[in-house]
Structure formats: C-alpha cells, structure tokens
Amino acid sequence: MSFSLASTLPAWQALQNHYENVGKHLVLRDLFDKDSSRFNKLSHTFNGLKEEDGPIFFDFSKNLITEETVKLLVQLAKEANVEGLRDSLFNGDHINFTEGRAVYHPALRNLSDKPMKVNGEDVMPGVRSVLKHMKEFSDAIRSGTWKGYTGKPIKSIVNIGIGGSDLGPVMVTEALKPYGKQDMELHFVSNIDGTHLAEALNKCDPETTLFLIASKTFTTAETCTNAQSAKDWFLSQAKDPAHVAKHFAALSTNEKEVTAFGIDSANMFEFSDWVGGRYSVWSAIGLSVALYIGFENFEAFLGGAHAMDNYFRSTPLEENIPALAALISIWYSDFFGAQTHLVAPYDQYMHRFPAYLQQLSMESNGKAITRSGDMVNYTTGKILWGEPGTNSQHSFFQLVHQGTKLIPADFLIPIESHNPIDNNKHHRMLFSNFAAQTEALMLGKTPAEVKAEGAADEIVPHKTFVGNRPSNSIIAKKITPASLGALISFYEWVTFTEGAVWNINSFDQFGVELGKKLAKNVLSQLDAEGKVNDHDASTNGLINLFKTGF
Numbered sequence: 426m427s428f429s430l431a432s433t434l435p436a437w438q439a440l441q442n443h444y445e446n447v448g449k450h451l452v453l454r455d456l457f458d459k460d461s462s463r464f465n466k467l468s469h470t471f472n473g474l475k476e477e478d479g480p481i482f483f484d485f486s487k488n489l490i491t492e493e494t495v496k497l498l499v500q501l502a503k504e505a506n507v508e509g510l511r512d513s514l515f516n517g518d519h520i521n522f523t524e525g526r527a528v529y530h531p532a533l534r535n536l537s538d539k540p541m542k543v544n545g546e547d548v549m550p551g552v553r554s555v556l557k558h559m560k561e562f563s564d565a566i567r568s569g570t571w572k573g574y575t576g577k578p579i580k581s582i583v584n585i586g587i588g589g590s591d592l593g594p595v596m597v598t599e600a601l602k603p604y605g606k607q608d609m610e611l612h613f614v615s616n617i618d619g620t621h622l623a624e625a626l627n628k629c630d631p632e633t634t635l636f637l638i639a640s641k642t643f644t645t646a647e648t649c650t651n652a653q654s655a656k657d658w659f660l661s662q663a664k665d666p667a668h669v670a671k672h673f674a675a676l677s678t679n680e681k682e683v684t685a686f687g688i689d690s691a692n693m694f695e696f697s698d699w700v701g702g703r704y705s706v707w708s709a710i711g712l713s714v715a716l717y718i719g720f721e722n723f724e725a726f727l728g729g730a731h732a733m734d735n736y737f738r739s740t741p742l743e744e745n746i747p748a749l750a751a752l753i754s755i756w757y758s759d760f761f762g763a764q765t766h767l768v769a770p771y772d773q774y775m776h777r778f779p780a781y782l783q784q785l786s787m788e789s790n791g792k793a794i795t796r797s798g799d800m801v802n803y804t805t806g807k808i809l810w811g812e813p814g815t816n817s818q819h820s821f822f823q824l825v826h827q828g829t830k831l832i833p834a835d836f837l838i839p840i841e842s843h844n845p846i847d848n849n850k851h852h853r854m855l856f857s858n859f860a861a862q863t864e865a866l867m868l869g870k871t872p873a874e875v876k877a878e879g880a881a882d883e884i885v886p887h888k889t890f891v892g893n894r895p896s897n898s899i900i901a902k903k904i905t906p907a908s909l910g911a912l913i914s915f916y917e918w919v920t921f922t923e924g925a926v927w928n929i930n931s932f933d934q935f936g937v938e939l940g941k942k943l944a945k946n947v948l949s950q951l952d953a954e955g956k957v958n959d960h961d962a963s964t965n966g967l968i969n970l971f972k973t974g975f
C-alpha cells in the first residue's frame with residue numbers, strides 16, 4: 426500500500442481508538458497482577474552472539490501495552506511497509522532519495538562472504554581492502570614498528586573530527602576502555618573552540634603523535650580548521666613537510682581534498698557516500714577504535730553489529746526486538762504525546778552512549794516532511810537524552826519520578842562488570858539501583874503507603890509517587906566489543922523502524938546546513954571593518970558587541 430501520512434493508515438486509526446479505549450487506562454501494577462506470564466510474554470532474548478558476548482535480554486513488560494497493543498503496532502509497521510523499506514535498504518537501493526544514495530552501512534560489518542551490491546556492483550572487495558589497510562596500519566602503530574619522524578614509536582592519537590566523525594569513536598573507545606592499549610593516549614578534538622585543540626596538544630609531543638583527520642566530506646569547517654592548526658603545530662617543530670606522512674592520516678570519502686591538504690594518499694582510509702556520518706563508526710572513521718582496542722577486537726565489534734543486522738533482517742516483526750522497541754516508542758510519542766526518551770546506561774564506561782544516540786536518533790528522525798513531500802500531522806523524532814546511572818538518579822530523576830511529563834526510558838546494564846571490586850559489591854549495588862528504579866517508576870507510592878510511614882497529612886501529596894511510568898530494561902551479559910556492536914546496531918534499527926513508520930527520510934540532514942551558511946557570512950563580517958547593520962536588530966547587536974567588546 427502506498428501512503429504519505431502514517432496517520433491515514435487503518436492501523437493508526439485503530440491504535441487511536443485503542444489508546445482512547447484501552448491504552449490511556451492501563452495500569453502496570455494491575456497488568457502484572459492479572460497476568461503472571463506477562464514478563465515472559467513481553468521479554469525477548471537476542472541470541473546472535475558468541476557465548477562470551479551474549480545473549481542480550483530485552484524486557485518490554487514494564488510498558489503501557491497489552492498483547493493487543495503489540496498486535497496493532499505490528500500491523501502499523503506492516504501497513505507502513507517497514508519490511509519493504511528494510512529489504513530495499515539491504516538491496517542497496519537509493520532509499521536516501523533526497524541525496525540519491527544507498528544506505529549501506531551494514532556492508533561495512535558484513536563479515537560473511539556474501540556479496541552486497543550498490544548500483545549492481547559488489548562493494549565488499551572495497552570494504553575488505555580498507556579493513557586490511559586498517560589492520561596493517563593499526564598493527565604497525567600498536568607494535569611500534571611505525572616510527573615518527575625522529576624514529577620514536579607513536580604514543581598519542583589525536584582524532585580530529587566532529588559529529589559522526591567524532592561521537593562514534595569517542596563513545597566506543599570509552600565504552601571499550603578495558604580492551605584499550607593502556608599506554609596509548611587518545612584525544613578527540615571536535616569543537617572549533619580553540620580550547621579543545623589547545624588542551625589536547627598540551628599533552629602531546631609532535632615526535633610521538635599521530636593525527637587522524639576524520640571527515641567524510643573533508644570540507645567541514647571545524648575539522649578543516651582544527652586539522653590545519655594541528656599541522657601548523659606539528660610543522661613548527663618538525664619543519665619539513667615530508668614528515669607529515671608519518672604523523673597524519675585521513676579518514677574520508679574525498680580523495681581530492683585529502684591530497685590538497687597534504688596527506689599522502691597511502692595514508693588515506695576511504696569509505697563511500699553510502700555510509701552516513703552517524704553510521705560511520707563501522708568504516709574507516711573507526712580507525713581510532715581499531716588503533717586503541719586492536720584490529721581483532723574491532724572486527725569482533727563489527728561482528729556483533731552484523732549479528733544484529735542478520736537478526737533484524739530475518740526476524741518477523743512480531744518477534745523482532747528492534748522493531749518492537751521502535752513501535753513501543755511510537756506508541757508513546759504519537760498516542761500518549763511523549764516528547765522525550767531517556768537512555769540511562771548503568772555502566773560508567775558507556776557514559777557517552779546517550780550523546781552518541783542523540784545524533785543517531787535526532788539527526789535521523791528530526792524531520793517533518795514525508796517521503797511523498799507532505800508535512801506530517803503527527804510527532805516524529807523524539808528528544809533523546811540521558812546520563813549514566815546511578816549519577817542520573819541524584820540529579821534529574823526527580824522529574825522522571827514526580828514531574829508532569831511522561832518519559833519512556835531505556836535502562837541498560839551488563840550482568841558482568843569489568844571491575845568487580847570489593848567482591849563485586851559495587852556491581853551488585855549498581856544492579857540493585859537499576860532494578861529498583863524501574864520498579865519505583867512503575868509502582869510509585871500511594872498516599873496510603875506514604876501515610877503508613879507516618880507522614881503528616883499536608884506532606885502526603887508531596888511524597889506520593891503516581892507511578893505507572895514505563896521503561897525498557899536491557900541486560901547484556903557483558904559489555905564486550907561484540908555486544909556493544911550489537912547494541913549500537915539495535916538502536917540503529919530502532920531509529921530506522923521509527924523513520925519508516927513516520928515515512929520520513931532518516932538518512933539526510935539538511936537541517937544542519939542553514940546555520941553553517943549563516944556562520945560563514947558572520948565570520949566574514951567579523952573580519953571586515955565597521956559595524957554591521959544588515960541582520961535583524963538582535964543579531965546586529967550581538968555581532969557588534971563582539972566586534973567592539975564591552
């Protein structure tokens with residue numbers, strides 16, 4: 426069935442009725458009381474990983490859903506042709522139609538020997554050859570056989586990139602720190618704020634530093650400027666431009682600009698335009714990851730994502746974990762009116778995971794025009810946010826528990842800690858908080874319970890928790906390269922499914938362009954003499970204030 430607005434689909438209408446008649450009246454406490462098999466029915470296990478990495482368990486039972494809700498949501502996905510778009514994606518079709526490109530990042534982690542074609546051509550030989558280059562290079566750097574211009578091995582890696590050329594490498598190297606090379610110093614410079622580069626360079630020695638200039642387009646203003654300043658810093662000591670070859674590598678799709686910058690094409694790690702920036706950690710953009718955790722671990726990371734890809738591709742929607750997570754999220758966004766989605770990893774190493782997911786989800790689905798060119802009349806891209814537990818409990822969880830907003834949440838934890846200190850006491854405490862939070866959100870606390878604790882009458886409402894607040898619990902066996910790969914891939918497919926149902930193009934990002942263009946204009950005005958007067962009064966005032974100072 427072809428459609429433009431998802432809200433015109435019969436299943437959408439049915440869900441609307443279901444929300445009015447059933448959904449908004451659901452009480453989680455009662456649902457569990459009434460059905461002793463609810464937990465079993467609404468939880469799923471992802472078994473696609475090796476024994477040391479998996480499984481990953483997903484509990485959806487603490488959601489404001491019934492089996493009927495799930496049925497209707499799956500029907501919505503079917504009517505929206507999620508499966509068709511999924512097949513087109515894996516077929517290499519140009520489903521990013523606004524940019525005329527395929528969406529083919531699964532090819533980067535296709536560790537099977539199966540071909541994957543774009544425009545009739547198998548992309549796998551190219552993918553494998555870049556992986557081989559990454560292996561040789563990372564082995565040489567890690568073993569110390571690669572020497573800097575004065576013959577010393579490399580000690581510090583500085584990745585210069587922004588957006589997808591930064592968030593993935595930062596998040597993954599942090600999350601997989603236990604697998605990292607202990608004596609390798611990693612720095613990530615993304616912000617054009619000179620402080621970011623200055624602080625990294627303060628800790629580096631030009632003789633032992635390798636710069637990775639990570640930019641899909643190699644035209645991003647922040648990255649090009651930071652890269653140029655890094656090169657100036659390097660040459661102020663190394664003097665001879667020939668030494669650049671030992672200290673600079675480029676991760677990009679744009680060979681012309683890379684060569685113009687002065688990086689040897691032998692030190693260029695390529696990928697293709699069918700890899701979106703926010704899906705690029707699997708590509709050459711992941712070189713800092715491979716350098717830090719070693720190529721074998723990087724391959725295991727790809728393997729975990731590949732396993733989730735295979736699962737998503739072949740599992741019926743009724744059982745399909747990423748598809749179900751997406752549909753439940755749509756249920757809250759579009760029928761309950763939830764505006765945000767919280768992700769709370771109970772794993773300190775995963776502290777950048779929510780930030781990574783912000784780009785994945787919000788840059789993908791922050792769109793209001795359907796694939797047919799109409800303005801949607803429903804909510805799309807949720808505001809994704811989060812911080813690790815237990816820290817988040819001591820700051821914003823107050824609002825999640827007792828505020829006025831419905832905040833669906835993902836709670837994530839591994840069973841096994843990398844640091845089981847004090848006889849695993851810390852991890853047991855971490856887990857107890859993980860479990861207690863979702864329980865508290867769901868159960869709340871009735872006025873009678875508060876009263877029974879001896880609270881004064883006028884205080885009772887303040888200490889009452891309405892409860893009935895939904896959450897997903899995701900339990901990994903351990904955060905390993907493979908399980909992290911699978912988790913990221915899970916969220917990619919959640920994002921994909923949401924975008925497919927909303928019928929928007931999740932793969933372009935025109936929304937970031939306007940500000941970039943205007944900034945260029947302002948910059949040229951900052952460099953020119955005199956006051957500006959061709960903007961609105963506020964913008965004129967701010968620019969002139971910067972020019973003249975206080």
Ligand SMILES: O=P(O)(O)OC[C@H]1O[C@H](O)[C@H](O)[C@@H](O)[C@@H]1O
Binds near residue numbers: 640648
């Ligand atoms: O990798 P680059 O071409 O430098 O792009 C870096 C980032 O900048 C852009 O503004 C896009 O919004 C992001 O999707 C992209 O990841």
